[in-house]
Amino acid sequence: MFLAWLIGLCMMVAAGGIFYYYHVNYGIPYEKFRFENSNEFGILAPKDWEEYQNFNKIEIKAQIEGALLGKPIAYMFVIGMILFTIPTLKFLFKI
Template sequence: MFWMWITGLSLMLLAAHLYYKAQIKYGIPYEKFHFENSNEFGILAPKDWEEYEKFKKFEAKEQFRAALIAKPLVFMFGVGIFLFMIPTTKFIFRM
């Protein structure tokens, strides 16, 4: 039971660490793109349309890449929670 608990805890920590590393590497740098301004009616509009289109393509590519990375990490985290909670609940309700 102890090894099951440690394995679950390790899987959760590994999934969280890999998610953190993926966000650093593949996260969308919103601060890089400052192109919105508002007109006299208060409607937000891009300053440069080409830069806006480039950002939309970049954002779509990064969201697809994040989805490919996130699915295995969510599965790993879920298995880790399952392996962690079984021994924990057995320990709490052992009476």
């Protein structure tokens, strides 16, 4: 039981570490794209077409990376949580 508890704890810590490392090093720099121009309806718009295209490329890249990296990290965290919780509850309710 202790081994399952330890593996679950390590999986949760690893998932959190990978998530943190990814966001620190490869986070999407949204502050680069400040749409300061607005049209007559008050909707913020990009300065020019190139800025809009660059923003769309960054958005698509973020969605793809989220699907390829986010789901496995979430699965890893959930499995680790299950492996951590079951032995903990068995230990607590054994007393």
